[in-house]
Amino acid sequence: MRAAVYHGPGEIRVESVPDLEIESSRDAIVRVTHTAVCGSDLWFYRGQSEREAPSRVGHEPMGIVEAVGDDVRSVEPGDRVFAPFVMSCGFCEFCRKGLHTSCVNGESWNGDNGGAQGEYVRCSHADGTLVRVPERHADDEDTLQALLPLTDVMGTGHHAAVSAGVEAGSTCAVVGDGAVGLCGVLAARRLGAERIIALGHHEDRLDIAEEFGATDLVTDRGDDAIERVEELTGGGVNHVLECVGAASAMETAVGICRPGGTVGYVGVPHGLDGGLDLYPFFGDNVSLRGGVAPVRAYAEELMADVLQGTLDPSPILTKTVDLDGVPEGYRAMDERDAVKVLVKP
Known part of the structure; x- marks a missing residue:
């Protein structure tokens, strides 16, 4: 063979x-x-x-x-x-x-x-x-x-949405426009999310995100992305799907999550040699759920x-x-x- x-x-x-x-x-x-x-x-x-x-x-x-x-x-x-x-x-x-x-x-x-x-x-x-x-x-x-x-990837995107607590009528955000992130958008729509904000940097992929049900597209990076989501939502979202795994993606995820909200993470961790600051999760009582799907x-x-x-x-x-x-x-x-x-x- x-x-x-x-x-x-x-x-x-x-x-x-x-x-x-x-x-x-x-x-x-x-x-x-x-x-x-x-x-x-x-x-x-x-x-x-x-x-x-x-x-x-x-x-x-x-x-x-x-x-x-x-x-x-x-x-x-x-x-x-x-x-x-x-x-x-x-x-x-x-x-x-x-x-x-x-x-x-x-x-x-x-x-x-x-x-x-x-x-x-x-x-x-x-x-x-x-x-x-x-x-x-x-x-x-x-x-x-x-x-x-x-x-x-579809099961993994679904795991992110479930872990983040997405349900009917939710407003959520998806960090990442790779295959898992796009499937996360699709999973959030399937679970009944009313508003889905997709964060990514590639126009062709964000076109698919929109086809899959994203209501808002954010192409900014870092602090600019956090500010943009806060502007769109009046302070962030309760449900965040982190579908990248990089430290920067996790920082964005907790940055756009409202106090008391949940980050569902499924991105394979990488680039974390410098560690991840857990204080933003601690300070705003943000839950972190997920893992390998x-x-x-x-x-x-x-x-x-x-x-x-x-x-x-x-x-x-x-x-x-x-x-x-x-x-x-x-x-x-x-x-x-x-x-x-x-x-x-």
Whole structure:
């Protein structure tokens, strides 16, 4: 089989790797038909986080089940499935409470299970991880592209909105115009927010934010952005979705949050070597909730809306490549020529 392999900063190669086989009674082998390049992949690609080289990459698989172990009950060969960015068993303490990313048996998609930017993956916890797409939707390309972001960015944006306490009639703000931030706008609209302020710096992405339901767009940075949101709202908002992870984004988030409000944070933390000043949170009783999104907990709920046509995050997929084009996909996202790259092996 062939898969994308990381060989160091800026170097992704598509190579032949060993074929995958069933190794455990709970395994499933999935032929990947759709996957993506994630914004979080750019941290190792840019050399800003450590990663073993060589190593297979990708964590957002969708495809067709090819084989299953003897104890797998929820899927069978021929089923269309998608999977969250981490594998989870489905039965441990944390899976039972909906915190699948803390699964005591959890695994990543890296290593010898294939990496999701390749032709096949092996899911070691098929029943707890794989989400089956109903047969009547299994070959509808538009639906499949709308479902693919549920593997990561749509579930993550939703987690930000839920963590921030967004509800019907809310006024909220979304910090960040990457794929997660845009999905955060969509999630806030889905939850009934009346006013959604999107903060970002790229016109094409803010156009998508507006399409997704943003009522106000703010392109200022730093203190100017905080002042602009305060002007728009008369003192800030009660619900802030922080979808970047940088210290500057968190500072903006707490700066635009009203006293007693909540920041829902899902951005992968980076650039925090100098620390983060917690006094603004302390001084204004601003709550901080969130973390790595347990997207498996939200999968069925969000899929139901996609299948009935009321949720479609696919406009974030602004470039499509085949497996050989994965290195170009990384380049495009690194240079902000694409919001999110769809890969169709």
